[in-house]
Structures are given as C-alpha cells and as structure tokens.
Amino acid sequence: MxxxxxxxxxxxxxxxxxxxxxxxxxxxxxxxxxxxxxxxxxxxxxxxxxxxxxxxxxxxxxxxxxxxxxxxxxxxxFPVLAPEIWTLARTAADRAAGNAADVLRLGIPKRHARAEKSLAALESTATEQPSPEHSSPEQPGAPVPVTYFDATSIATLLADNKRAAMAAPTGVVEVTPGTWVGRWAVTMAELASQTLAQGLTAILATPDFRDQEQLEAAVAAFTPEDRTLRLDARQSVQRRYGNFLRTHDGGPYVIIGNRSAVYAPASNLGLIAIWDDGDPLYSENLSPYIHTRDAALLRQEQQQCALVFVSHSRSTEVQRLVEVGWLAALSPGGIRPPKVIPSANQVSQDRLAAIARIPSSAWKAARAGLDEGPVLVQVSRPGYAPRLACAECSQTARCTTCAGPLAQRSASSTPSCVWCGALAVKWRCRECEGTRLRMVGSGSARTADELGRAFPGYRVIVADGEHQVTTVSSEPSLVIATRGAEPVAAGGYRAVLLLDGAGMLGRESLRVSEDCLRWWSNAIALAADGAPAVIVGVGGSLATALVTWRQEDFASAELADRRELRFPPAIRVATLTGKDHLVSDAVQKLPVDPLDVLGPVDLPDGVVRTIIRFDYNNGRAVAQQLKALVVAATTVSRSNRKPGMPRASQPAPGLRVHLDDLEPFVDL
Missing domain, CATH: 3.40.1440.60 (PriA, 3(prime) DNA-binding domain)
Known part of the structure; x- marks a missing residue:
C-alpha cells in the first residue's frame, strides 16, 4: 500500500x-x-x-x-487533532458562523516539548522493559450505584445513550474522612464510575475551580487515580498538555475540567455531564462564542453518548429542551427537600441584629443554628461599601481622575476608585461641592463586621473574590459569602441566610430572576438535612419555587413569557456589528422572510448594531449566509490596506457576527 x-x-x-x-x-x-x-x-x-x-x-x-x-x-x-474533535469543531463553527480554528484553539492546549518528551520516554520504557513504575493504568473498579435515582432509569440513560436534565440532590456528604462535597458531585462521580466500568470515557465539566475541587474529590473516592485526568487553565502548561496527550491513547478515563473540557479527545466517549449549565462562566468570550452546553449537545449527537445536565435550578435553555422532548427529566427520591422560609424585611427586636440588616426570623434561625455549627450568610457584593454617595445630594460619588465610582474596601481604608484605583483624597462632589461621603449598601466585609457585633463570641469567616475559602469546619461560625463563593461546611450549614434578595433582583436584566434562583438554590443546597434557609425580601413565584423546591415550574413559566415576547432561548438571535451600510446590506440578504429586526443602534467608533431574531429551524440558513457575508466584508477590508501599513493600523473587519448573543438582553 x-x-x-x-x-x-x-x-x-x-x-x-x-x-x-x-x-x-x-x-x-x-x-x-x-x-x-x-x-x-x-x-x-x-x-x-x-x-x-x-x-x-x-x-x-x-x-x-x-x-x-x-x-x-x-x-x-504527536497527533493532537482527533477526528471526533475536528468534526465537532467544524459543526460548532458552522452553527455559530465562525471559524473551526478558533474552536480548536479552545480544546487543544499550547504545545509543550518537554511534556511530549516525557510521554515518549515513558511509552518507550514501558514497551521495552515493563516495570511497576511504568505499568498500565489500573483497571476500572466495580460500578457504583447512582444514589437517590431509579436504577432502571440510570441504566437506560447510559446504555441507550440518552439525554437528561437531572435535578441534583441537595445536601453535603463526606466522601473520604474529613472531605465533604455537595451531593451533586457524588451523583456525577457515580455516573462516571458506571461509564468507566463499561470501558468508556466520561467527560465532567464544572464552571469554576470551587466546583471542580468538589468533583475531583468525589471522583477520587470511586475511581482509580490513573483513570482520572484533569484539564483546566489553572494547571501548568506542561501538566495540562501532558494530560491532553494521554487522552489520545483510547482510555477509558474520567476527564474533569472547565468549559473547554467538552472538547477533550475521546473516541470511546460514553458520557458528558455538565454541572450548573446556567453559570455564565460556560459562555465563551472569544469568537465564535460557543456555549459549553451547545458544544455538548452537538458532540452527543455526533458520537452517540449519554448526556446529562445536572443542576439544582434549571436554565431556561435546558427547560426548552425538556419541553420539546430532547431531554428527559430525572428527579431524585428518598431525600427531604430543603426547609425554605421566606421572610419580609421586618426589623428585629435585637438592636445589633437590626443594625446588621437581619429581620427577626433570620436572626432567630442564625441564633439557633450557631448552637449546633456553622451558619451561612449570602450577600450580593464583596468589599465593605460597594458604593459611596455624596452625603448632601445623594449622587454617586465619582473619582476626580477618571469619573469611575468610588467604593470602600474596609472600615478603616480610604475610599478609592473601582476603575483606576486612585485614592479619593480631598474628594469634592461635582454636583454640589459637598465633601462628605456616605456608604450605600453593605458588602461582605461590612456585613461581617456588623454580624460579628450582633453575634459576639463566634468566629466570622469571609469568603469572596479576595478571600478564597472553599471549606469550613463543623465548629460554630458565621460564614459571610458572596454569591457563588460559598464554602462547603463539614456536615452542612445549620442555617442559611440569604440577605440581599431584593437587591439582587433590582438589576435590570433578562436573566436576573433565573440567575437569582440559581444562586439561592445552590446556597440552600449546602445546608444540613432539615436545617432552615431564610430568604429575605423575596416573594411571589420565586419564593414559591424555593419553598416547594420546584425550580422547574419557575423555569417553565419564565420560558413561556419569553416565547410571548420572542426573547431567547425561545428563539435564536444574532447580533450584527459594523459600518451602517454593511449591516443594512447583510440584513437585506438574509434568507428569512419575514425577518424580525431590532435596530440599528449607534455605537461608539462609528459603528451600528442590529439584532435579528429567527426561529431555530432557520438557524442553518442564517448562519451560512452570515458567514459568507463576513468573509466578503473581511476580504474588502484587507483589499483596502495600504502597502507598508503597520498591522495594528490595518482596517478592522467590516462586519462582526455573534450568534446567540445575550449581551444586548443582559442589561435591558
């Protein structure tokens, strides 16, 4: 041959x-x-x-x-581009009117020559002279049953390569002595164990390092160490590239990582499991802006593996797939739902508790919980005073250098600019010439100070972007955490207080209710079985969804509203940005009639933005036409480049396209 x-x-x-x-x-x-x-x-x-x-x-x-x-x-x-990843990249890029190379850059790490040499030497030594140090990976152990879920449903899901939206069980569990993780992590690890026992690879994705650490601990309890591979940006280049190369040997493995893990090579793929797909960290910020959820759906269809979206609160995107029959719904059994108590902003009779913004019911729950163990208090913002205002006219205090908003990190610190960091020394209001500042709102640090005075004698722990705390002991303590930064408590929290509900809902955004429900559900799920969770200042359908622990009902109602208003994900959208004539020409050439067009809207730098809305069945035709228009506009732009012009000064692409772009709808 x-x-x-x-x-x-x-x-x-x-x-x-x-x-x-x-x-x-x-x-x-x-x-x-x-x-x-x-x-x-x-x-x-x-x-x-x-x-x-x-x-x-x-x-x-x-x-x-x-x-x-x-x-x-x-x-x-080393062959770094596996056939299944090329197929996925090509399909995903075509769906998003983007480039396949841009997709591959997400999934293929930068080359590291030392990692290649180490792997080549290891393989050569193992082939020529097998020894205990270079023995083959351990064989997968016996499969672990998936707790709280019907065994027949799980067996069918994995054996028949089905797709499912799985409601995660609440609570925490000790997987090894002294190591506590959320039950959701155990569920995903158990699914991976069953997949591995069949000789197939499982890909498990989480949005951030806190969730990933829990998942790694759970997987380690059920899976041989040599069968687990971690792929994420926090690794060294050599370690990440070395693990990536190992995925090409056929496995089977359990691959754990962040949003790019879904592109890991696995010809014998048996399962893709995504935790909390509604987290915005799954949204890729680089062209062609492909969400991990969409990449997972495309890969499942191509390689015919099982696909599971695990969460405490469904995203509207997953709810749509459930309602159209693309995903089955799986719910846990044999576990009590959380005890959620809505609370109005009723002032507590305790003077210090009132200063700390804690209503009577929340104060009582915290007092009782501290007798048994740690209590979680979720707040919306980090820092001491998230915003400062002029004491005379109440206008937002602005930096005299760059006009950015001022904030205060601690009680004793000097106010500084959030944008440029300049200290607000000798500050004067631009509106009324006032010189006094007042604090607006309370961040994690200020809440910690106030609660420390309201509950003297207890340890106060702050967990936010500046204080990365992932676990706390079972000793009585107050844990003040911003949304998404809640540590896992040994044995679970004895009470959970959600203080800034009304403030979180005050943000003008299409997804604000959906995001808040997800943040609150994830925090409540960290409570010990039977421990109360008090949410302050929230009522209506959101409170009902939490009290009944039926977040899917709220997601269904939210999706119905978006269908009526033609907002995503009920329909698909594309954002066109560029020169006015290019955007107008692109809209006229799109093969959809009638076309739902919003705009154009003038943006800085002499460009405009137009949003087009279309049904899912028109997605392929719209993406193909937009890609052709982008190529044509870019070719014209390059032809206008003058000889000798520096690369940084070359004309920018005349037309930019972003499919499934939610940014225009985030801040309505």
Missing amino acids: TEASIARVLIDSPLPQLDRLFDYAIPERLRGDAQAGVRVKVPLKTLGRLVEGWIVELTDTVDYAGKLSELDSVISG
Missing part, C-alpha cells in the same frame, strides 16, 4: 476566508511524519510567510490541476 502524497491542512488563523482545508504536497522527507492530526508549518502565499496548522486528513487525489505547495515541516509527531 502506497503512502498518501497529499495533506489536507486547516490553517490556524482567525481570518474567515482561510476557514477551509488547503491541499499541500507531502515531500519525501516528511512522508513518515506527516500523519493526520499532527501540527505542521505550511507556506501561505496570501500572507507571504509560514503559518501553523493541523493535518486533517491524507489523500492521494486532488481537484487542483496546478502544482501544489509542499509542507514546510512537521512541528510535532
């Missing part, structure tokens, strides 16, 4: 006109090294230089009649 003589290469470039496969002849000197999936360098005449890329496939035939350029070099002999 003759070796292939032509390599089809995807160029690693953000330019949309290069988002296709280029054919290159394989020179004789590279015939053995030029394999599908490896990194290469190739000449690109349009740029006049060598560029990097990946060999997607090898072939002996090509339609081009002229002489092909040759591969310049093979950067590494």
Whole structure:
C-alpha cells in the first residue's frame, strides 16, 4: 500500500476566508511524519510567510490541476487533532458562523516539548522493559450505584445513550474522612464510575475551580487515580498538555475540567455531564462564542453518548429542551427537600441584629443554628461599601481622575476608585461641592463586621473574590459569602441566610430572576438535612419555587413569557456589528422572510448594531449566509490596506457576527 502524497491542512488563523482545508504536497522527507492530526508549518502565499496548522486528513487525489505547495515541516509527531474533535469543531463553527480554528484553539492546549518528551520516554520504557513504575493504568473498579435515582432509569440513560436534565440532590456528604462535597458531585462521580466500568470515557465539566475541587474529590473516592485526568487553565502548561496527550491513547478515563473540557479527545466517549449549565462562566468570550452546553449537545449527537445536565435550578435553555422532548427529566427520591422560609424585611427586636440588616426570623434561625455549627450568610457584593454617595445630594460619588465610582474596601481604608484605583483624597462632589461621603449598601466585609457585633463570641469567616475559602469546619461560625463563593461546611450549614434578595433582583436584566434562583438554590443546597434557609425580601413565584423546591415550574413559566415576547432561548438571535451600510446590506440578504429586526443602534467608533431574531429551524440558513457575508466584508477590508501599513493600523473587519448573543438582553 502506497503512502498518501497529499495533506489536507486547516490553517490556524482567525481570518474567515482561510476557514477551509488547503491541499499541500507531502515531500519525501516528511512522508513518515506527516500523519493526520499532527501540527505542521505550511507556506501561505496570501500572507507571504509560514503559518501553523493541523493535518486533517491524507489523500492521494486532488481537484487542483496546478502544482501544489509542499509542507514546510512537521512541528510535532504527536497527533493532537482527533477526528471526533475536528468534526465537532467544524459543526460548532458552522452553527455559530465562525471559524473551526478558533474552536480548536479552545480544546487543544499550547504545545509543550518537554511534556511530549516525557510521554515518549515513558511509552518507550514501558514497551521495552515493563516495570511497576511504568505499568498500565489500573483497571476500572466495580460500578457504583447512582444514589437517590431509579436504577432502571440510570441504566437506560447510559446504555441507550440518552439525554437528561437531572435535578441534583441537595445536601453535603463526606466522601473520604474529613472531605465533604455537595451531593451533586457524588451523583456525577457515580455516573462516571458506571461509564468507566463499561470501558468508556466520561467527560465532567464544572464552571469554576470551587466546583471542580468538589468533583475531583468525589471522583477520587470511586475511581482509580490513573483513570482520572484533569484539564483546566489553572494547571501548568506542561501538566495540562501532558494530560491532553494521554487522552489520545483510547482510555477509558474520567476527564474533569472547565468549559473547554467538552472538547477533550475521546473516541470511546460514553458520557458528558455538565454541572450548573446556567453559570455564565460556560459562555465563551472569544469568537465564535460557543456555549459549553451547545458544544455538548452537538458532540452527543455526533458520537452517540449519554448526556446529562445536572443542576439544582434549571436554565431556561435546558427547560426548552425538556419541553420539546430532547431531554428527559430525572428527579431524585428518598431525600427531604430543603426547609425554605421566606421572610419580609421586618426589623428585629435585637438592636445589633437590626443594625446588621437581619429581620427577626433570620436572626432567630442564625441564633439557633450557631448552637449546633456553622451558619451561612449570602450577600450580593464583596468589599465593605460597594458604593459611596455624596452625603448632601445623594449622587454617586465619582473619582476626580477618571469619573469611575468610588467604593470602600474596609472600615478603616480610604475610599478609592473601582476603575483606576486612585485614592479619593480631598474628594469634592461635582454636583454640589459637598465633601462628605456616605456608604450605600453593605458588602461582605461590612456585613461581617456588623454580624460579628450582633453575634459576639463566634468566629466570622469571609469568603469572596479576595478571600478564597472553599471549606469550613463543623465548629460554630458565621460564614459571610458572596454569591457563588460559598464554602462547603463539614456536615452542612445549620442555617442559611440569604440577605440581599431584593437587591439582587433590582438589576435590570433578562436573566436576573433565573440567575437569582440559581444562586439561592445552590446556597440552600449546602445546608444540613432539615436545617432552615431564610430568604429575605423575596416573594411571589420565586419564593414559591424555593419553598416547594420546584425550580422547574419557575423555569417553565419564565420560558413561556419569553416565547410571548420572542426573547431567547425561545428563539435564536444574532447580533450584527459594523459600518451602517454593511449591516443594512447583510440584513437585506438574509434568507428569512419575514425577518424580525431590532435596530440599528449607534455605537461608539462609528459603528451600528442590529439584532435579528429567527426561529431555530432557520438557524442553518442564517448562519451560512452570515458567514459568507463576513468573509466578503473581511476580504474588502484587507483589499483596502495600504502597502507598508503597520498591522495594528490595518482596517478592522467590516462586519462582526455573534450568534446567540445575550449581551444586548443582559442589561435591558
């Protein structure tokens, strides 16, 4: 059998006109090294230089009649682009009107030569002279039943590669002596254990390091260490790239990571499990802006594996998929729902508790909880005073240097600018010339001071962006945490107080109610079984959803409202940004009639923004047309570049496209 003589290469470039496969002849000197999936360098005449890329496939035939350029070099002999990841990247990019190379950059870590040498040496030693140090990974252990869920439903889910929205059980559990994690993490670890026992790989994704640490601890309790691989940005480049290379050996493994873990190579994929898909950290900030949820849905359909979205509070996107029958709904049994108590802002009879903004019911719950163990108090903002205002005219206090808002980090610190950090020394109000400041609102530090005086004799722990606390002991203490930063308490919290409910809901945003329900549900789930959770200043359907612990009912009602108003995710949206004539021309050429258009709206730098709304069944046609328009606009932009113009001064792309963009709806 003759070796292939032509390599089809995807160029690693953000330019949309290069988002296709280029054919290159394989020179004789590279015939053995030029394999599908490896990194290469190739000449690109349009740029006049060598560029990097990946060999997607090898072939002996090509339609081009002229002489092909040759591969310049093979950067590494390790095939980093797996076939299933190329298929996923191509599909995801086409759905989002983006570039496949931009998607691959999310999933393929930067090359680290030392990691490649270490892995090659390890494989060579293990082949030539097997020893205990270089033995093969341990075999998967016996599968662990998935607690609180029907065994038949779980077996069907995994065996038949089904898709499900799973309501996570509440509470915490001790997986190893002294290590406590949320029950949701145990559920995901148990699912991974069953997948691994079948000889298949499981990919488990979490939004941040706090959740990931819990999941890693739970997986370690059920899975051999050599069968677990971690992939996330907090690792060193060498460690992450080394683990990435190991995923190519066929596994099976349990792969744990953040939003990019869903792109991990796994030809024998059996399960993808996503924890808390409503967290905004799953939204990719770089083009083509693909959400982890969407990538997981595409990959499940391509590789026919099981897919599970685990959460305490469903996102409206998952609720839509449940209602259209794309996801099955699974709920736990055999566990009591949390005890949630709505509370009005009734002033406590205790003077110090009143100063600390704690109403009577919350004060009583905290007092009783501290007799048994730690009490969690969730607040909305970090710092001491999140906002300062002029004491005379009540206008927001602004920095005299950059006009940014002023804040105060602690009781004794000098107020400073949130934007530039300048100290507000000799501050004077621009509106009334006043010189006195007053604090507006209470951050985590100020709440800690006030609660420390209201409950003297107890330890006060602050957990926020500046104080990263992931676990606390079972000793009585007050834990003041911002939303999403709540530590796990040994044995669970004996009471949970949610103080800033009304303030959190005051934000003007399409997702504000959905986000608040998710934040509150995750905090309440950390309580010990039977411990009370008091939410202050919140009523209506949100309070009902928490008291009955039926967040899916609220998600269903929220989705129904968005259908009526044609807001996402009931429909799809695309944001077009660029010069007025380019945006207008793009809207006119879209193959949807009638087209729901919002805008244009003038933005800085002489550009406009238009939002288009369309149904899901028009998504493919809209994405294809928008991609063609972006390529055309970029080509024109490059043709306008003057010779010798510095790269930083070259014209920016004339048209930018962002599908499923929620930013215009976040701050309504």
